[in-house]
Amino acid sequence: MTRLALHSRLIPGTEEAYEIEHARVWPELIAVMRAAGIRDWSIWRSGRDLFHLVECDDFEAAVAQLRDEPVDQRWQQHMSRFVEGFAQNPDGLAGQSLRHVWTMSEQD
Template sequence: MTRLALHSRLIPGTEEAYELEHARVWPELITVMNRAGIRDWSIWRSGRDLFHLVECDDYEAAVAQLANDPVDQRWQAHMSQFVESFAKNPDGTHPLNHVWTMSEQTD
C-alpha cells in the first residue's frame, strides 16, 4: 500500500462550492477509484489550498486507469470549474515529496 500527498489550489471564490461538491461525491466515482486500486482519499483545505492524502496500491497505475474512465473524465471536467491547478514537483510529478512520518521513526 502506498500513501502519498498532493497539493492543489482552488479558483478564487469557489471554496464553499467546492466543499459542497464534496459533501457527497458521486458513488460511481468511488467505485471506479476503488477498481483502480485507490483505497482512500482525504482532502483538507486551508483558504484556497487543498491538501490530499491518497492511499492506493500503485498511484501511477491508478492515474493511468482513471484517465481512460468516462466517470472520472466527467468528474474531472466538472471539478475543473473549481480547481485552478495541481502543484507539480520539479520532475513533473504531482505527489509532494515525503519528509517525515512519526510512526516510521524508530528511535
C-alpha cells in the first residue's frame, strides 16, 4: 500500500462552497475510486491551501484508470470551479505527490 500527500489550492472566495461540496461526495465517485485501488482519501484545509492524504495500492495506476472514468471526469469538471489546481512535483508519484520527510511510527 502507498500513502502519499498532495497539495492543491482553492480559487479565492470558494473555500466555504468547496467544503459544502465535500460534505457528501458522490457515492458513484467513491465507488470508481475504490475500484481504482484508492482505499482512503482525506483532505485538510488551511486558508486556500488543501492538503490531501491518499492511501492506495498504486497511485499512478489509479490516476490513469480514473482518467477514463466518466464519473471522475464529471467530478473534475464540477470541482474545477473551486480548485486552481494541484501543486506539481516532477519527483513525486504521478508528478504530484509531496516529498515525504518523516513519519513518527516509522522511527525506531
